[in-house]
Amino acid sequence: xxxVTQTPRHLVMGMTNKKSLKCEQxxxxxxxxxxxxxxxxxxxxxxxxxxxxxxxxxxxxxxxSPECPNSSHLFLHLHTLQPEDSALYxxxxxxxxxxxxxxxxYFGPGTRLTVL
Amino acid sequence: xxxxxxxxxxxxxxxxxxNLPCNHSTIxxxxxVYWYRQIHSQGPQYIIHGLKNNETNEMxxxxxxxxxxxxxxxxxxxxxxxxxxYYCIVRPTYTGRRALTFGSGTRLQVQP
Numbered sequence: 001x002x003x004v005t006q007t008p009r010h011l012v013m014g015m016t017n018k019k020s021l022k023c024e025q026x027x028x029x030x031x032x033x034x035x036x037x038x039x040x041x042x043x044x045x046x047x048x049x050x051x052x053x054x055x056x057x058x059x060x061x062x063x064x065s066p067e068c069p070n071s072s073h074l075f076l077h078l079h080t081l082q083p084e085d086s087a088l089y090x091x092x093x094x095x096x097x098x099x100x101x102x103x104x105x106y107f108g109p110g111t112r113l114t115v116l
Numbered sequence: 117x118x119x120x121x122x123x124x125x126x127x128x129x130x131x132x133x134x135n136l137p138c139n140h141s142t143i144x145x146x147x148x149v150y151w152y153r154q155i156h157s158q159g160p161q162y163i164i165h166g167l168k169n170n171e172t173n174e175m176x177x178x179x180x181x182x183x184x185x186x187x188x189x190x191x192x193x194x195x196x197x198x199x200x201x202y203y204c205i206v207r208p209t210y211t212g213r214r215a216l217t218f219g220s221g222t223r224l225q226v227q228p
Contacts (some may be wrong), residue, residue: 104150106162
């Protein structure tokens, strides 16, 4: 148990569906991340939020829409996805503060997404 | 971030110590050595990190050489549940929310 939870753990959706992934962190962190991990590929950073403000969008297609209502919750809204979007979607959090000795990222268990 | 080199795979007998090496010869003075692992189809799990001194926590020990050009992660009594890919990463003290980049890692297989 890392203090970062993700739901659902598995999701199968059609290309016309709309679904949302949820992430919650119980670590008191102020930065949250969405990563994508496709089969046999390295982690790809998608979005970064700091104190609810999006600070990075790594050229992600608009069919992925993040939402961060507060520092503890992060959502990824999905619509009109493609089969190649099938992957493990990972949420992470960290304490983003220059005065910190390190800003270790802690990951959730991931959501395994399959787009049919 | 400095580049790291790890062996692609290792085997270890259950109950024995697993020693996973990592070379990071271009490490800078302000860079930490981090270790994560990823069990199949799960999120990466943070294990330990260190700067200069050896570190120990409930999961593992990290031994960093005096010149900081290499390190070893030690799992003192490996179990079957420790079978995973282990990643050694070098990152600055403060990254400003930079993406975590994993290399190829070492696939550790713990044998019964």
